[in-house]
Amino acid sequence: MRRSSVIFVVLVSFLVANGSTWAQEEKVLMLPPSSLTQWYKPANKRQVWLHNMFKLRRELQAVMEYADLQDRPRMKKWALRLVTHYRKIGEMVPEWEEELEPQWAARLEDAAGNGDFAQAKRAVRKLKRSCKACHREYRAVTAALYRTPDFAKAKVRLSDTGKEHAYRETMRGLSMLVNRIKIAAEDERKQVALDALSSLRERLGDLGESCSRCHEQAQARERILGTYTGKILDALAGSIQADDIKAVGRNLGTAAVVICARCHGVHRTLYDLKKALEPLR
Ligand code: HEC
Ligand code: HEC
Ligand code: HEC
Numbered sequence: 001m002r003r004s005s006v007i008f009v010v011l012v013s014f015l016v017a018n019g020s021t022w023a024q025e026e027k028v029l030m031l032p033p034s035s036l037t038q039w040y041k042p043a044n045k046r047q048v049w050l051h052n053m054f055k056l057r058r059e060l061q062a063v064m065e066y067a068d069l070q071d072r073p074r075m076k077k078w079a080l081r082l083v084t085h086y087r088k089i090g091e092m093v094p095e096w097e098e099e100l101e102p103q104w105a106a107r108l109e110d111a112a113g114n115g116d117f118a119q120a121k122r123a124v125r126k127l128k129r130s131c132k133a134c135h136r137e138y139r140a141v142t143a144a145l146y147r148t149p150d151f152a153k154a155k156v157r158l159s160d161t162g163k164e165h166a167y168r169e170t171m172r173g174l175s176m177l178v179n180r181i182k183i184a185a186e187d188e189r190k191q192v193a194l195d196a197l198s199s200l201r202e203r204l205g206d207l208g209e210s211c212s213r214c215h216e217q218a219q220a221r222e223r224i225l226g227t228y229t230g231k232i233l234d235a236l237a238g239s240i241q242a243d244d245i246k247a248v249g250r251n252l253g254t255a256a257v258v259i260c261a262r263c264h265g266v267h268r269t270l271y272d273l274k275k276a277l278e279p280l281r
Contacts, residue, residue: 030141031279032093033096035092039092052085056086059079062078079108082127083106087100087102096134099134101130104123104126108123108127145278148271148273157209170206180193181197181200182252185240197237204229223262
């Protein structure tokens with residue numbers, strides 16, 4: 001296989017068992033060719049690449065099912081579609097031509113024409129191997145690069161000042177408030193903890209307003225910054241009022257999981273990964 005794409009090297013440092021030497025492990029990840037960009041939003045109005053992929057999977061299934069049923073016309077219909085969409089991979093991204101098995105696509109075409117069920121199934125299995133090989137190498141990286149929402153330009157408008165802040169800056173503020181609540185509660189500075197909590201609620205409200213810039217429906221916000229979250233923050237306020245430091249810790253922990261960690265699981269980790277993978281241009 002020709003290695004034409006940019007090579008991205010990840011360096012992982014780890015401590016060797018005796019703790020005295022550092023060893024570095026390298027892993028090479030292939031980046032997809034840049035011609036793939038045109039088949040994704042925003043360069044394209046539709047997720048053309050992905051839709052071709054879904055068609056392929058459906059067509060593979062149909063060919064196998066009709067081969068088992070020995071239904072010649074239907075098998076042929078789906079085999080021809082499969083071959084067309086399989087070839088489209090190389091038409092869309094010429095650099096990936098060599099990832100394909102054109103001879104097995106041609107054999108499938110022949111087998112479908114001749115009603116040779118066994119040969120058709122054999123060809124499908126060979127094609128499937130090329131799906132797997134490409135996926136192993138490129139699928140996760142492609143999804144991270146092309147389908148991860150970009151927070152670099154996402155903004156949060158703060159309700160007290162009316163100013164827009166970058167996500168990252170907003171996040172640092174949230175983290176500071178969460179820790180201030182914990183520190184102040186532990187040191188019995190109740191009013192400081194309560195003030196920090198009310199600032200946190202206000203900031204989370206502002207953050208919640210930013211979801212709608214990408215999410216048309218309110219569900220995403222509701223899941224992470226909705227009624228349930230409100231109840232946890234009420235409970236947190238109650239435990240600060242009652243000087244119940246253990247309960248403060250517990251409620252704060254729950255809030256950090258259902259608000260911060262849950263959203264980070266969806267958005268932050270992938271965004272971090274996308275940033276790490278992006279070619280240096
Ligand atoms: C030359 C590379 C390449 C080949 C060959 C290829 N794919 Fe893909 N496929 C990809 C990439 C890259 C993605 C990730 C796209 C994304 O997530 O945006 C993908 C994603 C998919 C997905 C959607 C992700 C999922 O698992 O839900 C399906 C379905 C799929 N491919 C089916 C197939 C089938 C079936 C074949 C073989 C007939 C095939 N692909 C051959 C590159 C390839
Ligand atoms: C820059 C655009 C963008 C912003 C801002 C954004 N999201 Fe998303 N979010 C997306 C996209 C696109 C998806 C679907 C694709 C995916 O899973 O990554 C998604 C998926 C999700 C999901 C998982 C699927 C679902 O709908 O339940 C949750 C939960 C979520 N977002 C919560 C939030 C919350 C809460 C906010 C605001 C605090 C937010 N998002 C802000 C783009 C964004
Ligand atoms: C949209 C859902 C979402 C919610 C809810 C959320 N975060 Fe984040 N967080 C992100 C994203 C996206 C980033 C990456 C921003 C970037 O790197 O530009 C991030 C990054 C961070 C960072 C790293 C900032 C830096 O300096 O790089 C911290 C700290 C953080 N969040 C804390 C929190 C805390 C604490 C909470 C809960 C009170 C929280 N976040 C809730 C999405 C969210």
